[in-house]
Amino acid sequence: MDQVADRLNAQIAKGNFRVTVVIAEGAYQDSMEPFDVHGFLNDFPGAPKPCYPGEPMTAVRLASILKRKCGMAEARANVLGYVQRGNQPSAYDAAFAFEAGNLAVKLLYENFALLDEGRPIENFAIGVRKGKLYHLPIEEALGKERKFNKRLYRLINNQE
Numbered sequence: 001m002d003q004v005a006d007r008l009n010a011q012i013a014k015g016n017f018r019v020t021v022v023i024a025e026g027a028y029q030d031s032m033e034p035f036d037v038h039g040f041l042n043d044f045p046g047a048p049k050p051c052y053p054g055e056p057m058t059a060v061r062l063a064s065i066l067k068r069k070c071g072m073a074e075a076r077a078n079v080l081g082y083v084q085r086g087n088q089p090s091a092y093d094a095a096f097a098f099e100a101g102n103l104a105v106k107l108l109y110e111n112f113a114l115l116d117e118g119r120p121i122e123n124f125a126i127g128v129r130k131g132k133l134y135h136l137p138i139e140e141a142l143g144k145e146r147k148f149n150k151r152l153y154r155l156i157n158n159q160e
Helices: 002-013 027-032 037-043 059-069 080-086 091-116 138-143 150-156
Strands: 124-129 132-137
Touching (some): 002 059, 091 124
């Protein structure tokens, strides 16, 4: 959390007041959790409302923390998933939803047949690769190596 705030403060010091921070869902639990969000928000003078232990980190809370760590600079939260789901689906979206739902039902049906035979059921991930719907066991999907685009990271962070 401090690293994010330090980078934002560096941008503000350069006169860059329009900074976008993109945080992946679950990033707080994966890398920022040692930060005491509840203590920080509750101890800060003028906190808008109490933050109780056990309440999850949210985009709104993150914006509130960054605002306070960056000299009360304006900070807004925007959850893209809500924006994406707020518009009319394209024909592709509708077709994908229909086909993925159909495949999910087919996989469930096949798995219940395995269960009836006393065999363990499998969990699957469904996706699109090269324009075609596919599925694979969830363990295999989770085991896939994620590729990190260092060039894009450097470009975004003015290191190129």
